Amino acid sequence: MAKKAHAASGRPGPAADKTGRRARVIMAASTAAVALTVVTATANGAVAQTGTPGSDAPKRIGTAPRVPAGATVTGATASGTRLHLSVNLAPRDPQSLADFVTAVSTPGNAQYHHYLAKGQFASVFGPTRATIAGVSRALKAAGLAPGKVSPDGLSIPVTATAAQASRAFATGFRNVRLKDGSTDYLNTSAPSLPADVAASVTGVVGLSSVNTVTSHHTAARRAGKTSSGSATVSGRGSRTVTANAYTPALCADFTGSGLADGTDYYSPGKLAGTYGMTSSATVGAGQTVAVFELENVDAGSIAAYQSCVGTSTSVSTVYVDTTAGAGAPATDGSVGVESALDIDDLIGLVPGASIIDYQGPDAASATDQNVLDVYQRMVTDDQAQVISTSWGECEAVESSATANAENTVFAEAAAQGQSVVAASGDDGSSDCYRATGSTAKAVDDPASQPYVTGVGGTTMTGSGSSATQTTWNNDTGGTGGGVSSRWAPVVYQGGVATTTKRAVPDVSALADPHSGYPIYLQDSSQSSSPLPAIIGGTSGAAPTWAAAIVQANAGTACQANGQVGFLNNALYTAARSSYPTNFWDVTSGNNSTYATGFTSAAGYDEVTGLGSPREAGLTTALCAAKGTAATGASTFHPLSSPKRLLDTRNGTGWGLSSIPTTKPLVAGGTAPVKVEGVGGVPSSGVTGVVLNLTVTGTTGAGSVTAWADGTTKPSISNLNWTGASQTVAASATVKVAGDGVVDLSTNSTTHLIADVQGYYTSGTTGSKYTALAPARLLDTRSKVGISTTTKISNAVVSLKVRGHGGVPTGAASVVLNLTATQTVGGGYLEAYPEGATRPTASNVNWSATGITIPNLVVVPIASDGNVSIYVHGTSHVIADVSGYFSTSGSTFNTVTPLRLLDTRTTAALGSGKTLALQISGADGIPAGVKAVVLTVTVTGTTGSGYLTAFADGGSRPTASNLNWVQGKTISNQVIAPVGSDGKVDFYTNSTTNVIADVAGYIG
The missing domain is CATH 2.60.120 (Jelly Rolls)
Known part of the structure; x- marks a missing residue:
């Protein structure tokens, strides 16, 4: 990660302070003064290739860091240099953790809002004791002294010299002089570990001290100016802020400054009212919100703000890898500004909540390890229901080891029911500009993390029903946003963000400093007492969203149904169900700050995400009751004519309601298809649906997988094709979960069509x-x-x-x-x-x-x-x-899709041969079933042929279930009778591999 000072990170301007930091704070005039997704894995389709065994040789983990742009190598790092490291471990079952997070954060799922208890993560999802012991032994054998594993079991701390780390991890170290003149060190090779423990390690963090972490606040002088245009402050002596009773407005420092609330700045009351949030002295009571900081905060400035708004919010500090009073003092009008913005914003919007400031070392000296340590402490403490961070770094510069470790920590937060929001950055679509000088498209970490809600920025004018919002992008900076270079498409953005990777941001809020956030800050060159100021940046937008979540958590619905937790699954579900009710769409502007970026549009965009909150509607959506899906034996209801639910060629059923797009479904992308209440299907009680899936305009070989929304994506496929420009169809019987949505995903870019043929419901009203x-x-x-x-x-x-x-x-x-x-x-x-x-x-x-x-x-x-x-x-x-x-016959029962047969792992089924597949006992299927619903695929075909499925022990019929020509991969749904011994036979007249995935059973 090249160092950044505690700067206001907007566009470069003509004036800089003596340290090179841009001081762009609006000083509010007054009588006394003038005026910061485990997740990337894609399930194998039916025709995916199997893996090969690994080597027993030592393995390198990740990649070596790159020398930052503008930096020069100055020689080898001194052997005695002390390194603060962590060896980060994978969860014992990453897929189970991902599945659990999906379940507890998806409305309609039976596990919705049933989070882990405090301290439970290590025993449920953390590495096993044997794994931790094995890695510790390997580190000791390499000459290191591993410390006590973290409370969640995810990291083992190590303190070592550069010489010790070099021997242990088979890497060298070199010093680099950064373009700001500071010197850091970095490792020359990816760390190496013995093969028997390498698979348990996601990365080693701390081998490099280079970092680009920075706060995302920015501001511009706009008021209280002398005739020369420079900012002025009346009086350099001490001053006192008169204490007020609580009001959602502000004290005379702002109201008497000649600035207008709702035009030049937004008071807490005006901001809350515009976003539909509640204003009272006790709002947020019983809730705790944590802020991530890499600088000292001035307690006097926070006290001055509380006096100004009449609050007595509890603010405490937890020091991580640092001590009270260490680091640069918050006295120069720059250090402490980010902390003041985060804390003051929260105090104004949720004064009844408790705020914990988790403070690490100063950003100018913090390493990746320090950053990770702070996040991990915030999560393992599990004191705060909401975590807000206004600090980040260019995703392309961050090491994979750090990104992977963060990913697991944020997944842990989601499993515990903690919401994490992060500012998306203030450099528009060119997030790496300040770190490397590159204007290429890039996004910010941790806003791009799959288990984090990224928050972009807007410009707002007016208030209440007359307020307007546009994209923030002016001389002070621009909202960060774009497409991740690291993380695969996320299911929750399916049908909303049609991108080949995770899109950022998810949402947005006020960020423009021209109409920004009132705070107090300390600048000893101007006054010995805190000064009123107005500041902006996505650093203000992030805690605003944190406050919105806190308000939701404190409301009666969340109190009854569980706190919001990981926001994104419910957030995008709310967007699909009632977009205008839950979000304030921002449709104008772009984030082309340094180079061509992205443009705002109706619905989701990579500029302002889904938009700003409409708190009343959003709270209802985020605090929905715990879901219960219809279960048990089902009967069938055919439709008189198939109804089209999805057609990506013309926007049918695709994305936000009334906002169609004609884009194909991208490789790795997901299309959530609403089933209940659409096309003649009832609005509740549906247990399964029969779909006819069609791909057209294919761009290469691929497969489609269908599964119940909010459940684990299965490692199966329902439809396969073999090349470009094909049109192929296949039926699929798909389980329907509590939210009435079916997810469709493809591993190859294609247009996708889904037609419903009929549905299953619990009860006896349908056919058997x-x-x-x-x-x-x-x-x-x-x-x-x-x-x-x-x-x-x-x-x-x-x-x-x-x-x-x-x-x-x-x-x-x-x-x-x-x-x-x-x-x-x-x-x-x-x-x-x-x-x-x-x-x-x-x-x-x-x-x-x-x-x-x-x-x-x-x-x-x-x-x-x-x-x-x-x-x-x-x-x-x-x-x-x-x-x-x-009216007679047997009922249908859905199951979790599961692969029952794949001859690619054994031997192909030979020409004229029959294979018996055990059905009863697999995937919870009981004995005595009459038939089974399978998706059967043939691949690696050696000639033209056919496959017939029939009850074991019975005569082979003359009819076929699959037909193919040489070289083709063909899938088809098969409802096969099951023999009295619980088996189904597959016969093929041509040598081929056979794959069978189960969707349900009858009987």
């Missing part, structure tokens, strides 16, 4: 399923079900269903496996009840000549007992029946 031995009802190649052998071209085929293939006269719907084969050009199939209007949704799609492609469909049967199949284009058509729904 009866499995049949698959039977062929239609084959245009051989006059089965039709009188000719001619390919069908742009015509409708009438298929007799009732009374055929075992389907009785009382059947309401039929399950057919439709296959298009020997295609000519592109085309599609549509199945629907005979006599009904032909739907706009398709069931089987192909994009070239010579394709063979299947798909399972559930079709209501017309009163005449028939189903119509429309062929658009030219193709032979095959239809095999595998079951039906009626």
